[in-house]
Amino acid sequence: MNIGEQQISLSDEIFRLLRDMVYEISGIYFSEDSKFIMEGRLQQSVKRKQFDNFRDYYYFLKYDQKRDEELASLIDIITIHETYFFRESQQLQTFHQEVLPELAQMETKTKRLRIWSAGCSTGEEPYTLSMLILESPLFHDWTIEIYASDISQSVLHHARRGIYQPSSFRTTDPYYQRKYFTKEESGFKIADRVKKNVTFLHLNLNDQEKWILFPRTNAIFCRNVIIYFDLSAKKKVVEGFYEKLKEGGYLFLGHSESLMNLSTHYALKHFKNDLVYQKPFLVK
Ligand SMILES: C[S@@+](CC[C@H](N)C(=O)[O-])C[C@H]1O[C@@H](n2cnc3c(N)ncnc32)[C@H](O)[C@@H]1O
Known part of the structure; x- marks a missing residue:
């Protein structure tokens, strides 16, 4: 099967690990009911790194020597950047x-x-x-x-x-x-x-x-x-x-x-x- 088309699901356990990782880095907190947001936003990242599950992606982020670049990309993807001139x-x-x-x-x-x-x-x-x-x-x-x-x-x-x-x-x-x-x-x-x-x-x-x-x-x-x-x-x-x-x-x-x-x-x-x-x- 082509993993590019497959929807990869995020287990509760890996969601919590990823959530804690994001929190420790940035202070941004994903509550339990926002698991689907993280699951949706990180689909492309998991596939881009050629993993077929979130667990391997998490271990890459945690332990790989080249993890810094991917961590930066993770933070980019999960943060909201909405803004415009003269807001408020x-x-x-x-x-x-x-x-x-x-x-x-x-x-x-x-x-x-x-x-x-x-x-x-x-x-x-x-x-x-x-x-x-x-x-x-x-x-x-x-x-x-x-x-x-x-x-x-x-x-x-x-x-x-x-x-x-x-x-x-x-x-x-x-x-x-x-x-x-x-x-x-x-x-x-x-x-x-x-x-x-x-x-x-x-x-x-x-x-x-x-x-x-x-x-x-x-x-x-x-x-x-x-x-x-x-x-x-x-x-x-x-x-x-x-x-x-x-x-x-x-x-x-x-x-x-x-x-x-x-x-x-x-x-x-x-x-x-x-x-x-x-x-x-x-x-x-
Ligand atoms: C929604 S935008 C707000 C932009 C602007 N202040 C405004 O009100 O239009 C939020 C910005 O905060 C940044 N941000 C989130 N967590 C951050 C952190 N821990 N340190 C620095 N910037 C952070 C995001 O990358 C994003 O660009």
Whole structure:
């Protein structure tokens, strides 16, 4: 039989082993009832490595000397990379109209603004932030550093290339597309002045020893990333963000996410149209 056409089934035992492996690497947790998702997503990987069952694929990932490349591919396949420019526009409006002026005040001496887009996927989020900063009159002679990180090498490759298809612009005001992109045969190319503010880095949020590379930042965007983590991985990440934020710095989560049961260190700041978590100023 041609194994290319055969549906390979994933036993409960191997599902748990694979699930624990994915969790230990990334913090992403597959509950029991999502076994079929993993089974579906990894079919092609098992076949590509010419295995006819998940057990052999698991042992390859666990013990083979050449396992690193396949582990990277596994993480790529099981992570959700959905993103687009100007996602969650109300929150971005708050960032642009209210948070940026505050940060400009806080950093008048240094004239340096640092932002971290953690779990940046194909780059639409950090490039959106870069465009919003360029649109602000407050930062013309400033040093802008936007760090954008992801666990997946393939999305980072796409982000660095900076060429996008129409679906990435599904909620973008045509003004931005006209001003900051040029149409090429392969898609819409981001302008260099947007790109030059952004540095892409390969970083696993679940591997905090590597965070040491990051300087303290004025704002962290980690939207639609930790929703896939379990409670303990979420806690570890948001406490790590706390350490990486400057006093008065802001943490932006996705709209369906909150710090409830995760951390009591942050203050919830009320803006005109949104609520944002802030690292409080220490009382001296
Ligand atoms: C759904 S996308 C969100 C992209 C963007 N933040 C947004 O809201 O549009 C989630 C991204 O988080 C990344 N991710 C998942 N687990 C991660 C981890 N442990 N470390 C770093 N990035 C991770 C995935 O690779 C994916 O690109």
